[in-house]
Amino acid sequence: MPTIVQFEAVSKTFETKQQTVTAIDGIDLSVEEGEIFGVIGYSGAGKSTLVRLVNGLERISAGRLLVDGQDVGRMRESELRKVRLGIGMIFQQFNLFQSRTVAGNVAYPLRVAGWKKPDRDRRVAELLDFVGLLNRAHDYPDQLSGGQKQRVGIARALATSPKLLLADESTSALDPETTQEVLRLLQKVNRELGVTIIVITHEMDVVRSIADRVAVLEHGKIVEQGAVFDVFSNPQTDTARRFISTVIRNQPSDNDLDRLQKAHTGRIVNVEIHESLRIGSILSHAFSDHGVQFEVVYGGIGAIQERSFGSLTLELDGPETSVDALIAQLGSVTTVEEVRA
Numbered sequence: 001m002p003t004i005v006q007f008e009a010v011s012k013t014f015e016t017k018q019q020t021v022t023a024i025d026g027i028d029l030s031v032e033e034g035e036i037f038g039v040i041g042y043s044g045a046g047k048s049t050l051v052r053l054v055n056g057l058e059r060i061s062a063g064r065l066l067v068d069g070q071d072v073g074r075m076r077e078s079e080l081r082k083v084r085l086g087i088g089m090i091f092q093q094f095n096l097f098q099s100r101t102v103a104g105n106v107a108y109p110l111r112v113a114g115w116k117k118p119d120r121d122r123r124v125a126e127l128l129d130f131v132g133l134l135n136r137a138h139d140y141p142d143q144l145s146g147g148q149k150q151r152v153g154i155a156r157a158l159a160t161s162p163k164l165l166l167a168d169e170s171t172s173a174l175d176p177e178t179t180q181e182v183l184r185l186l187q188k189v190n191r192e193l194g195v196t197i198i199v200i201t202h203e204m205d206v207v208r209s210i211a212d213r214v215a216v217l218e219h220g221k222i223v224e225q226g227a228v229f230d231v232f233s234n235p236q237t238d239t240a241r242r243f244i245s246t247v248i249r250n251q252p253s254d255n256d257l258d259r260l261q262k263a264h265t266g267r268i269v270n271v272e273i274h275e276s277l278r279i280g281s282i283l284s285h286a287f288s289d290h291g292v293q294f295e296v297v298y299g300g301i302g303a304i305q306e307r308s309f310g311s312l313t314l315e316l317d318g319p320e321t322s323v324d325a326l327i328a329q330l331g332s333v334t335t336v337e338e339v340r341a
Contacts, residue, residue, distance in 0.1 A: 003066075004164055004196050005031040005054060010063035010073075012049055012220075023049040025220035026063070033163070036190050036197045038207035038228070040243060041217035047200045050217070051166050054198065055087045056080040068163060085113065088157030088195075092169040094149040096141040102128065102152050103137040109159045127155040131185060147178035154185060158193070165189065168200045183209045204243040208232065216240045233274065233309035257339060260297050266317035268339040271330055273301060273310045282329055283314075290326045292318035313339070 012024040023046045031037045041047045052058040053065060053072075060073040070083060096105050103124050110120045128134040131151040141149055150170060157165055167186065171179040187210050189195050199211060207214050207228060215225035216239055224237045235241045260268060273279055286292045294314050301310035316323045330336045 001032040001034055003030045004033045004068055005029075005198070006064075006066040008064040008066075010053065010065050011061050012046075012053060012058060013061045023220050024053065024060075027220075027222055029215055029222060029225070031196060031198060033196050034190070034194055035212040036186070036199060036210050038199045038201065038211035038214040039217055040201055040204060040207055040214060042202060042239075044219075045217040046220040047202075047217055048168060049220075051168050051198065051200050054164075054166060055084055055089060085160050086162050086164060088160075088162040088165040090150070090153050090157050090165065090167040090170040092172045094141070094146075094153050094173075096149060096152060096156075098141050101138050101140055102133060102144070105141070105152055106155045106159055109156060113160055123159065124155075127158055130158075130188075131155045145178070146174050147181055150174065150178075150182050151185060154182075154189065158189065158195070163196060165195050165197045166200070167197060169202070170199070171201070171203070171206060179206070180209065186210060204246055216243065229307050229309070233272075256298060260313070260315075260339075264295070264297060264315040266293075266295075266315040267323050267327075268297065269314050269316060269327060269330075270337040270339060271312050271314060272335040273299075273312055274308070274334065279312075279330070279334060282326075282333070286316075286326055290318065290322045290329075292316050292322050292326045294326075 007027045007029040010024060010027045011022065014021045014023060027050070039047055039050060049058060053060055054067060056072050056075065063073070064071060065073045067083060068086060072080060072083060075083065097108065100108065106124045106127055107120045110123060115123070124137070125134060128137055131154055133148060133151055133155070136144065136148065141152070144152070153170075165186075171182050174182060183206065186197055186199075190197050199206060201207065211228050213226065214228050214231055215222045216231070216237065217223070218239050224231060224235065224240045231240055232244055235244055271279060283294055286294050294316050296312050297315050298313035299311050301308055316326060318326075327336055327338065
């Protein structure tokens with residue numbers, strides 16, 4: 001697929017009276033047309049700065065940044081205004097005009113772009129129908145729930161038919177059920193309208209729910225990136241592991257291990273699980289093939305993009321040589337870590 005956003009060794013620094021602060025530090029990153037790309041990081045990681053670079057609200061300090069083939073880092077403000085017409089933005093706090101109706105909020109960017117009223121009215125009705133709020137067109141924002149306000153924000157962001165949508169912590173102010181409704185709407189925008197979406201978030205569950213690929217940001221650097229399934233099922237950095245642990249607790253903590261060691265006398269191992277592996281078959285024949293009994297004492301299995309992954313902690317009970325043989329057989333198809341011999 002063609003690339004719609006390309007970071008090439010991009011850095012962004014801010015000057016204060018005391019020091020130079022590096023918010024983005026030498027980032028290389030590409031976002032392909034038609035995908036949902038997640039950028040995740042803790043507070044202060046540089047996420048909001050990164051997204052503001054994409055739409056030119058902040059200017060890069062070094063490197064090169066291409067948006068839809070255009071070098072936004074070298075554009076004048078007048079040129080950037082044209083680029084922004086092709087970029088929609090969704091905000092954490094909705095940023096709706098309280099004095100305008102739902103229809104008036106969606107129509108606002110069309111008025112700025114010089115659309116005639118009949119064309120504006122048709123486009124507004126089309127978008128409100130798309131987000132399921134056509135019957136609330138004449139209501140005001142204070143009459144809406146948080147989820148409905150964000151739906152208005154999405155409709156407004158789509159008004160000028162952008163190719164790229166930036167969602168900056170767009171579900172952080174919502175409850176879990178409403179968050180899922182908004183995420184399903186973003187998937188609909190992506191699939192039915194073909195809009196590329198960059199999701200900026202500190203919530204790994206958001207990434208798991210809708211993203212195709214993800215970059216993990218820490219101290220202005222990308223420390224890990226790849227397909228969401230790959231990052232979830234085999235994280236390479238402590239930062240990614242911490243995020244994933246907030247969604248799926250599939251590895252016992254030190255306290256859990258202490259408890260397990262007191263409660264179980266057999267050998268304890270952690271076994272990685274993927275849907276394509278023969279783990280179930282091996283374990284189902286553990287006693288007949290090796291004379292070893294097993295018990296699942298901890299673990300969790302999740303799903304990403306309709307593919308299963310996770311980890312199980314097993315107690316293996318039997319003669320030492322037989323347990324060794326079973327561990328070796330498991331180790332031939334997946335990663336096995338012995339917690340206690």
